[in-house]
């Protein structure tokens with residue numbers, strides 16, 4: 001009987017596991033939601049660099065990114081709670097907000113470059129934005145996520 005009970009639980013676990021993972025994935029912070037929304041457009045934007053026919057669409061995608069990046073400025077990253085003391089928290093938020101404001105500024109320039117059909121400028125700005133993304137994530141985002 002005991003044997004069947006463990007088999008039952010083993011089978012139940014196999015079926016339940018995907019739902020547990022699902023619940024975890026849905027549990028996003030508001031900032032993660034904004035970042036995810038930016039990321040969706042970001043993939044299209046990077047691919048568009050190789051194809052001037054996609055520049056007009058890329059400019060619209062960048063506009064969407066600007067909306068989400070602007071919203072992100074006022075949001076608090078998860079790691080803020082780990083900063084000890086008011087001074088450290090203030091410094092952390094200032095650095096994070098500076099990074100996000102820079103991102104908004106670069107995105108606005110990128111939108112203009114796509115609208116002007118300037119592939120060289122757009123490539124340069126995408127590279128700058130990617131550096132800012134990497135540095136921002138290294139400093140302000142928990143390590144276990146990408």
Ligand code: HEM
Pocket residue numbers: 028029030031032033035036038039042076077078079095096097098099100103129130132133136137140141142145146
């Ligand atoms: C092109 C620009 C960027 C893209 C496409 C992007 C994308 C992402 C993605 C996909 C995530 C993971 C979201 C999730 O776990 O569901 C994330 C998280 C995060 N990103 Fe970005 N990111 C960008 C720029 C930045 C910059 C410049 C900063 C900081 C100055 C930043 C700070 C963060 C933080 C703090 C998180 C963790 C969320 C939290 O603490 O709640 N990101 N980002």
